[in-house]
Amino acid sequence: MENIIEVQSLEKVFANQTALEDVNFHVKKGEIFGFLGPSGSGKTTTIKILTGQLNQTSGKATVFGKPVSGMKNGESRKKIGVLTDNSGLYGRLSIYDNLKLYSDLYGVTEKRIDEVLAIVNLTSEKKKVVSKLSKGMLQRVTLARTLLHEPELLFLDEPSSALDPVNSQHIHEGLRELKARGTTIFLTTHDMNEAELLCDRVAFLNKGQIRLMDEPGKLRKQYSDSTMTVELKTNEKVVLRSTAEDAQKMFNYMASNNVAAIHTNEPTLGDIFVEVTGRKLS
Amino acid sequence: MTFSMKRVNAIFQKDFRDISRNSAVSITVFMPLIMAFALGKMNEDISIDGHYMVINIAMVVVGSFIQCCLIAEEKEKNTLRGLMLSPASTLEIIGGKSLLSLLAMIIIVVISAMLTGYKPENIVIIAGAILLTSFFFIGLGTLLGLLAKSVMEASVIIMPFMLIFGFGSMATMFADKYPILKVMDYTPNAQLADIAVKIESGVGLGGVWLNFGIIILWIIVVFALTVAVFKKRKMD
Numbered sequence: 001m002e003n004i005i006e007v008q009s010l011e012k013v014f015a016n017q018t019a020l021e022d023v024n025f026h027v028k029k030g031e032i033f034g035f036l037g038p039s040g041s042g043k044t045t046t047i048k049i050l051t052g053q054l055n056q057t058s059g060k061a062t063v064f065g066k067p068v069s070g071m072k073n074g075e076s077r078k079k080i081g082v083l084t085d086n087s088g089l090y091g092r093l094s095i096y097d098n099l100k101l102y103s104d105l106y107g108v109t110e111k112r113i114d115e116v117l118a119i120v121n122l123t124s125e126k127k128k129v130v131s132k133l134s135k136g137m138l139q140r141v142t143l144a145r146t147l148l149h150e151p152e153l154l155f156l157d158e159p160s161s162a163l164d165p166v167n168s169q170h171i172h173e174g175l176r177e178l179k180a181r182g183t184t185i186f187l188t189t190h191d192m193n194e195a196e197l198l199c200d201r202v203a204f205l206n207k208g209q210i211r212l213m214d215e216p217g218k219l220r221k222q223y224s225d226s227t228m229t230v231e232l233k234t235n236e237k238v239v240l241r242s243t244a245e246d247a248q249k250m251f252n253y254m255a256s257n258n259v260a261a262i263h264t265n266e267p268t269l270g271d272i273f274v275e276v277t278g279r280k281l282s
Numbered sequence: 283m284t285f286s287m288k289r290v291n292a293i294f295q296k297d298f299r300d301i302s303r304n305s306a307v308s309i310t311v312f313m314p315l316i317m318a319f320a321l322g323k324m325n326e327d328i329s330i331d332g333h334y335m336v337i338n339i340a341m342v343v344v345g346s347f348i349q350c351c352l353i354a355e356e357k358e359k360n361t362l363r364g365l366m367l368s369p370a371s372t373l374e375i376i377g378g379k380s381l382l383s384l385l386a387m388i389i390i391v392v393i394s395a396m397l398t399g400y401k402p403e404n405i406v407i408i409a410g411a412i413l414l415t416s417f418f419f420i421g422l423g424t425l426l427g428l429l430a431k432s433v434m435e436a437s438v439i440i441m442p443f444m445l446i447f448g449f450g451s452m453a454t455m456f457a458d459k460y461p462i463l464k465v466m467d468y469t470p471n472a473q474l475a476d477i478a479v480k481i482e483s484g485v486g487l488g489g490v491w492l493n494f495g496i497i498i499l500w501i502i503v504v505f506a507l508t509v510a511v512f513k514k515r516k517m518d
Contacts, residue, residue: 051367053363053367053516053517054517055517072516074284074369074370074371075369077367077368077369078369082367084363086360086363087360088359088360088361088363088364089361089364090296090300090359090361091359092300092303092304093296093299093300093303097296097299100292100296101292101293101295101296102364102368104288104289104291104292104295105289105292105293105365105368105369105370106368106369107288107369145364
């Protein structure tokens with residue numbers, strides 16, 4: 001499958017501080033790639049380099065097969081959408097007027113404004129003035145603006161950080177639809193549930209270095225200790241391994257009708273991150 | 283570099299909708315008119331310097347001060363970054379962001395001139411000179427807006443420039459005592475006033491070409507700096 005993003009030995013140094021060090025990854029066409037890490041790990045710096053807002057110190061980064069320095073021209077900009085944590089919306093204008101500006105800049109029809117408003121669940125709010133919106137609504141308007149021109153590649157920096165569960169779910173459905181239509185998504189988040197739900201592959205970034213990269217399912221299997229916890233009706237909890245002895249124990253609990261619940265002990269991405277980096281994702 | 287009038291117009295229309303809800307800017311726009319009205323009422327026979335004091339203030343307030351604040355607000359609210367990440371080119375963004383201030387400045391200058399009763403001998407040359415000088419003031423406002431981090435900072439850093447380019451020509455009265463002040467004769471506003479004086483004395487275009495040249499030189503310098511700073515601001 002075609003690689004949309006390719007990054008080799010990427011390094012970024014600010015003054016004397018290394019923000020990114022020997023970062024290597026690629027993102028395939030139509031893939032949702034999760035870039036996971038705590039605040040200050042280098043996620044936003046990577047997005048800024050890939051979208052031509054920041055020059056790398058060394059290394060190679062290409063988007064659509066071209067060096068990222070070429071991302072500054074208008075035609076390349078039409079192929080990408082960038083959602084950052086800072087909304088950049090005009091507070092005195094309505095949601096619709098904000099989107100109208102960008103529909104004109106990108107040369108898309110006004111009908112598309114209604115389509116993106118539906119995706120972010122804001123159709124009935126489009127006449128509201130942006131300064132009166134909640135943080136979650138602002139995030140949804142920014143996402144709508146990012147999706148206006150149907151970019152082939154989306155950079156989403158913490159897309160659902162300010163959203164309630166209902167709207168997060170709505171946005172996740174929208175992102176899955178985009179993926180189904182072939183849009184490539186580069187997603188940074190420190191929400192492990194979001195990453196598990198959406199991403200085809202994830203990379204763990206810690207202190208500017210990629211520590212682990214694979215499919216979430218494979219990582220969970222790799223870091224699983226192959227145990228399960230059985231809750232007995234006597235309120236006792238028993239951890240069982242996949243051994244003949246523990247299989248016999250399990251048989252006995254079931255035969256005596258003593259099993260209240262069974263839990264697999266597969267680690268979450270958050271658990272794996274802590275194990276690999278020794279840091280929590282917050 | 284691409285140039286799409288549609289994109290320039292999109293930014294202009296956005297600014298027009300936005301500014302109508304920005305009471306601070308809306309009020310500031312009318313300040314030169316109040317001054318022009320007062321001067322027109324106080325004095326029946328206003329000198330050419332009097333007319334150009336009002337015109338200069340209109341240009342520096344509407345062209346530079348408001349433009350500076352509009353650009354600084356875009357930076358402060360992070361909306362300029364949104365425009366920079368869109369397909370709009372540097373020229374389209376600067377053009378679109380300047381159009382409203384330019385139109386407002388021309389309208390205010392024309393109304394101010396009417397209120398003070400200014401009737402130039404050669405309207406075509408004077409209109410050309412005012413339009414040209416307007417580009418300088420817009421460029422200056424854009425440049426300072428890009429350098430400022432916030433609207434508050436913009437409204438402070440523009441002050442010395444407003445004094446120099448708005449009232450600087452008055453300083454030449456003290457040039458005998460302080461020869462350095464002679465340099466104020468070469469500012470765009472001083473050149474504009476000089477063109478007006480020459481035109482009133484019956485001089486044609488041939489007699490003011492050097493003044494036009496000096497103004498054009500200022501425009502080239504200010505826009506070269508503006509484009510350079512804008513491109514630098516595109517990168518973090």
